[in-house]
Amino acid sequence: MSKELTSRAEDYSKWYNDLVVKADLADHSAVRGCMVIKPYGYGIWENMQKALDKMFKDTGHQNAYFPLFIPKSLFEAEEKNAEGFAKECAIVTHYRLKTDPNNKGKLIVDPEAKLEEELIVRPTSEAIIWNTYRGWIQSYRDLPILVNQWANVVRWEMRTRLFLRTAEFLWQEGHTAHATKEEAIIETKQMLDVYADFVENWMAVPVVKGIKTENERFAGADDTYCIEALMQDGKALQAGTSHFLGQNFAKAFDVKYVTKDNKQEYVWATSWGVSTRLMGALVMSHSDDNGLVIPPKLATIQVVIVPIYKGDEGLAKVSESANAIKEKLQAKGISVKYDNRDSHRPGWKFAEYELKGVPVRIAIGERDLANGTVEVARRDTLLKETVSIEGIETLVENLLKEIQENLFNNAKARNKALTSKVDSYEEFKKVLDEKTGFILAHWDGSSETEEKIKEETKATIRCIPLNNEQEAGVCIYSGKPSTQRVLFARAY
Amino acid sequence: MSKELTSRAEDYSKWYNDLVVKADLADHSAVRGCMVIKPYGYGIWENMQKALDKMFKDTGHQNAYFPLFIPKSLFEAEEKNAEGFAKECAIVTHYRLKTDPNNKGKLIVDPEAKLEEELIVRPTSEAIIWNTYRGWIQSYRDLPILVNQWANVVRWEMRTRLFLRTAEFLWQEGHTAHATKEEAIIETKQMLDVYADFVENWMAVPVVKGIKTENERFAGADDTYCIEALMQDGKALQAGTSHFLGQNFAKAFDVKYVTKDNKQEYVWATSWGVSTRLMGALVMSHSDDNGLVIPPKLATIQVVIVPIYKGDEGLAKVSESANAIKEKLQAKGISVKYDNRDSHRPGWKFAEYELKGVPVRIAIGERDLANGTVEVARRDTLLKETVSIEGIETLVENLLKEIQENLFNNAKARNKALTSKVDSYEEFKKVLDEKTGFILAHWDGSSETEEKIKEETKATIRCIPLNNEQEAGVCIYSGKPSTQRVLFARAY
Numbered sequence: 004m005s006k007e008l009t010s011r012a013e014d015y016s017k018w019y020n021d022l023v024v025k026a027d028l029a030d031h032s033a034v035r036g037c038m039v040i041k042p043y044g045y046g047i048w049e050n051m052q053k054a055l056d057k058m059f060k061d062t063g064h065q066n067a068y069f070p071l072f073i074p075k076s077l078f079e080a081e082e083k084n085a086e087g088f089a090k091e092c093a094i095v096t097h098y099r100l101k102t103d104p105n106n107k108g109k110l111i112v113d114p115e116a117k118l119e120e121e122l123i124v125r126p127t128s129e130a131i132i133w134n135t136y137r138g139w140i141q142s143y144r145d146l147p148i149l150v151n152q153w154a155n156v157v158r159w160e161m162r163t164r165l166f167l168r169t170a171e172f173l174w175q176e177g178h179t180a181h182a183t184k185e186e187a188i189i190e191t192k193q194m195l196d197v198y199a200d201f202v203e204n205w206m207a208v209p210v211v212k213g214i215k216t217e218n219e220r221f222a223g224a225d226d227t228y229c230i231e232a233l234m235q236d237g238k239a240l241q242a243g244t245s246h247f248l249g250q251n252f253a254k255a256f257d258v259k260y261v262t263k264d265n266k267q268e269y270v271w272a273t274s275w276g277v278s279t280r281l282m283g284a285l286v287m288s289h290s291d292d293n294g295l296v297i298p299p300k301l302a303t304i305q306v307v308i309v310p311i312y313k314g315d316e317g318l319a320k321v322s323e324s325a326n327a328i329k330e331k332l333q334a335k336g337i338s339v340k341y342d343n344r345d346s347h348r349p350g351w352k353f354a355e356y357e358l359k360g361v362p363v364r365i366a367i368g369e370r371d372l373a374n375g376t377v378e379v380a381r382r383d384t385l386l387k388e389t390v391s392i393e394g395i396e397t398l399v400e401n402l403l404k405e406i407q408e409n410l411f412n413n414a415k416a417r418n419k420a421l422t423s424k425v426d427s428y429e430e431f432k433k434v435l436d437e438k439t440g441f442i443l444a445h446w447d448g449s450s451e452t453e454e455k456i457k458e459e460t461k462a463t464i465r466c467i468p469l470n471n472e473q474e475a476g477v478c479i480y481s482g483k484p485s486t487q488r489v490l491f492a493r494a495y
Numbered sequence: 496m497s498k499e500l501t502s503r504a505e506d507y508s509k510w511y512n513d514l515v516v517k518a519d520l521a522d523h524s525a526v527r528g529c530m531v532i533k534p535y536g537y538g539i540w541e542n543m544q545k546a547l548d549k550m551f552k553d554t555g556h557q558n559a560y561f562p563l564f565i566p567k568s569l570f571e572a573e574e575k576n577a578e579g580f581a582k583e584c585a586i587v588t589h590y591r592l593k594t595d596p597n598n599k600g601k602l603i604v605d606p607e608a609k610l611e612e613e614l615i616v617r618p619t620s621e622a623i624i625w626n627t628y629r630g631w632i633q634s635y636r637d638l639p640i641l642v643n644q645w646a647n648v649v650r651w652e653m654r655t656r657l658f659l660r661t662a663e664f665l666w667q668e669g670h671t672a673h674a675t676k677e678e679a680i681i682e683t684k685q686m687l688d689v690y691a692d693f694v695e696n697w698m699a700v701p702v703v704k705g706i707k708t709e710n711e712r713f714a715g716a717d718d719t720y721c722i723e724a725l726m727q728d729g730k731a732l733q734a735g736t737s738h739f740l741g742q743n744f745a746k747a748f749d750v751k752y753v754t755k756d757n758k759q760e761y762v763w764a765t766s767w768g769v770s771t772r773l774m775g776a777l778v779m780s781h782s783d784d785n786g787l788v789i790p791p792k793l794a795t796i797q798v799v800i801v802p803i804y805k806g807d808e809g810l811a812k813v814s815e816s817a818n819a820i821k822e823k824l825q826a827k828g829i830s831v832k833y834d835n836r837d838s839h840r841p842g843w844k845f846a847e848y849e850l851k852g853v854p855v856r857i858a859i860g861e862r863d864l865a866n867g868t869v870e871v872a873r874r875d876t877l878l879k880e881t882v883s884i885e886g887i888e889t890l891v892e893n894l895l896k897e898i899q900e901n902l903f904n905n906a907k908a909r910n911k912a913l914t915s916k917v918d919s920y921e922e923f924k925k926v927l928d929e930k931t932g933f934i935l936a937h938w939d940g941s942s943e944t945e946e947k948i949k950e951e952t953k954a955t956i957r958c959i960p961l962n963n964e965q966e967a968g969v970c971i972y973s974g975k976p977s978t979q980r981v982l983f984a985r986a987y
Contacts, residue, residue, distance in 0.1 A: 030627075030630070032561070032562050032623070032627065033562075033566060033569055033623065033626050033627075034562040034564045034565070034566060034614065034623070037562035037563070037564060038562070039559070039560070039561050039562065039627050040559055040560040041559055042557035042558065042559045042642060045557070045558050045559045045560055046557065046558070049558060065534035065537070065538065066534065066537050066538070066541060067531070067532055067533055067534045067537045068531070068532040068537055068540075068665065069524070069531050070524050070526040070529035070530070070531065070663055071529070071616075071647055071649065071663050072526045072529060072585075072663070073526070074525060074526060075592075075602060077525055078602070079600070079601055079602045082600050085592075085602060086594075089591070089592040089593065089594070089602055090591050090592070090593075091590075091591070092590065092591060092592050093564075093587045093589075093590055093614070094587060094588065094589040094590070094591075094592065094604055095585045095586060095587050095588075095616065096586065096587075096588045096589065096604065097585075097586040097588065098583075098584065098585055098586070098651040099581070099582050099583070099584060099586075099651065100567075100577075100581040100582070100584050100586065100615070101581065101582075102578075102581070108571070108574050109571055110567060110570070110571045110577060110581055112586055112588065112613055121604055122526065122585070123592070124563075124587065124616075131524070131525065131526070134525050135522075135524065135525075135531050138522070144838065150534060154647075155563055155646075155647065157563065159590040159591065171562055171563050171564070173560065346636065
């Protein structure tokens with residue numbers, strides 16, 4: 004199967020699309036811009052959800068659920084937010100179909116079932132949630148509210164790509180309400196740290212934490228914090244954002260609370276989200292020309308056992324040993340699949356699990372039985388070795404940890420190699436085109452300069468890194484003075 | 496707080512609505528017919544999801560995700576299904592808003608962003624899924640497909656009630672594809688059994704398993720199997736359905752497979768679902784005039800510990816003991832909350848956790864410390880007893896089991912008492928009005944009779960019970976011969 008995969012060198016973008024489809028992660032659907040997440044892909048997303056959900060709960064958050072639809076009058080209440088999303092909204096205008104009088108068996112929208120007020124399919128839920136919070140918050144005793152929602156959202160995109168940019172996607176959106184600005188900022192930063200922890204330690208994808216420029220900020224936020232990752236092709240990918248919303252939504256929806264001193268104050272807000280886009284980042288960080296490489300901590304199948312045998316008797320013998328190994332591994336909490344299907348040959352299975360990115364493959368043959376050995380192959384390096392069955396559970400357990408670390412270290416090394424410091428616009432453009440990756444360069448702090456660089460090079464300021472080194476310099480574009488370098492890249 | 500609750504005797508319907516809102520399960524939203532599921536309610540739903548999801552996976556199913564929107568041409572492909580849902584569909588017609596030229600800061604639907612083909616917000620996903628399965632299925636080797644989806648769906652309802660009937664609701668929908676009719680029927684029945692198992696053993700709600708009449712069948716199904724529960728007010732509630740879809744969707748979407756004998760055959764289908772409606776069933780089965788009663792297996796807080804003390808020193812002393820108990824309980828896998836808030840008095844807390852339906856409350860006072868005892872109160876019977884702290888973890892563990900069983904047994908006894916055999920239409924109407932509940936009566940098998948009984952009495956045939964006793968009789972309405980009694984009730 005893997006032979007049909009386009010190589011990265013040949014066409015990185017095609018390689019990505021081919022891989023997502025061929026490895027059964029997702030597929031295009033009959034609905035423009037919407038994807039089908041297939042069971043194998045959804046299982047990985049479920050593992051992501053489980054890890055993130057635990058992190059959210061460990062930091063005191065609870066899940067809730069708010070309506071899919073937002074009445075237009077609520078949607079437009081926070082003007083900047085509304086303006087930011089207006090151009091990509093799916094809009095419900097009718098609530099009934101009727102049979103087409105001119106075409107038996109067909110349906111038409113019933114013109115008599117027009118809604119008095121249009122409903123926006125949520126592109127993000129601040130509006131409906133803050134309208135709800137008004138009823139939940141009276142006094143400082145009602146604060147903080149620490150709520151998260153797992154949901155689908157819709158942002159109408161003209162050019163879509165599986166996982167990376169789809170009209171409908173799945174995500175979580177945290178929405179918190181606080182009595183003070185300080186507390187809200189602490190929450191915003193805390194959730195950025197949670198995201199960085201997850202992306203680095205579960206997805207094995209190193210990130211740069213930073214803050215967005217005004218141009219790149221979430222519509223309606225005072226500040227947007229982000230984590231930026233770098234893909235194998237040297238393009239950046241925003242992996243998660245955490246917004247300090249100030250009192251913007253509290254003011255738009257009139258959400259006030261009575262302080263301990265009996266004063267009325269507007270509530271402070273944050274929101275933060277990651278989405279199925281992370282699946283795209285996972286694929287583009289680790290996978291190779293043979294297929295997916297899934298980090299062990301997120302793999303739905305961590306170990307696959309493939310029997311090599313002749314005839315039913317051979318299978319029976321091998322299976323005894325295979326099942327014993329499977330049980331030992333499962334007792335360690337490792338998820339194992341024993342693929343004893345007779346319909347496919349071992350070579351086909353090897354290619355299949357390579358394509359699917361299963362971290363460890365154990366091949367066990369009739370000859371191995373006599374020696375008490377099996378062949379263990381790791382997906383990341385593709386290296387194989389013959390090992391004793393005795394103690395295999397510890398060996399595999401350690402190997403899974405090693406693979407997880409190795410993937411992270413490789414990605415870190417790549418990021419380092421693909422991060423350049425640049426001091427002139429000429430060099431900037433040259434690096435962008437030839438070397439690609441992250442570029443640290445001086446910028447004069449103006450939106451105009453940022454816009455022009457974007458227009459001319461398609462590179463954007465991914466973020467102003469947190470704890471950035473202060474350094475005097477001049478803007479690569481305008482020559483005006485600058486106090487720090489910011490992180491540029493072309494991005495997904 | 497509980498004092499503000501309407502009693503069941505006074506107004507059952509108002510009691511239900513009040514309780515759902517006051518106990519923080521859910522609330523109305525600014526969107527017509529849509530609800531907000533609050534954290535406390537959502538936590539219970541998450542426990543339901545966890546239990547069900549494990550049951551689905553244990554029976555070989557995997558989760559996946561399909562688009563929220565269904566293009567109208569796909570939606571209408573299976574005509575019966577389309578006709579059944581056409582009148583309650585939310586329809587997306589536009590994909591962009593623009594600023595209102597006549598009203599600064601306001602938005603209007605951009606008439607230039609009209610979709611070529613309208614999109615239906617899924618009321619159920621057979622159409623989009625079977626259109627997808629066409630691409631997944633070529634040969635018998637691709638079957639069965641055993642897929643489930645957790646999702647939101649929208650059915651435009653004119654009269655809505657929290658959890659029971661809302662325009663948007665959350666559910667799971669299983670969609671399976673099989674090579675043979677027999678296998679599909681086995682799957683349909685298996686999932687009905689899974690639902691019955693869940694509703695009885697987790698929710699403590701006894702059900703009658705049965706099959707729907709043609710009138711009550713899912714639009715597009717050959718057979719609809721269901722589980723029917725009985726609420727405290729004697730009204731029935733359909734708690735889950737499992738549909739044998741025959742080859743209807745395979746034919747509508749041209750999904751064929753090559754058999755082992757190299758013939759082309761249409762694929763056989765099932766679908767099955769339960770929704771947040773189960774939350775309504777949970778509330779209406781067990782709760783009382785003091786508030787919710789949550790079965791221990793689904794309670795997010797199984798045990799609450801309330802300290803009774805004077806001053807900080809008193810609290811410190813009590814807390815030491817309370818925390819020790821908490822740890823012992825948690826070691827047993829019991830979820831415990833120690834409510835040491837100084838802002839509320841013990842009496843307020845007692846009422847609050849009663850309202851929230853926490854199964855077991857432990858009160859621990861300074862005086863108790865000397866005696867080595869605590870007061871344990873159970874929510875179902877409201878009985879209290881003083882018990883030794885020594886061995887409390889085993890006592891509470893057993894008590895939780897006992898409460899779970901007691902709730903189920905009470906509901907079973909109620910169902911039995913509220914099930915009547917009736918042999919005349921006069922008696923039928925009398926029982927419906929005075930005693931309420933399930934009525935087993937003879938019916939001539941015609942849709943006409945069923946319709947007339949429904950028009951005249953608002954009672955519907957809930958189901959033809961599975962393994963129904965065959966018994967000769969005459970239809971209570973038409974006097975025509977009948978071979979078995981069917982289950983009637985007024986229903987939610």
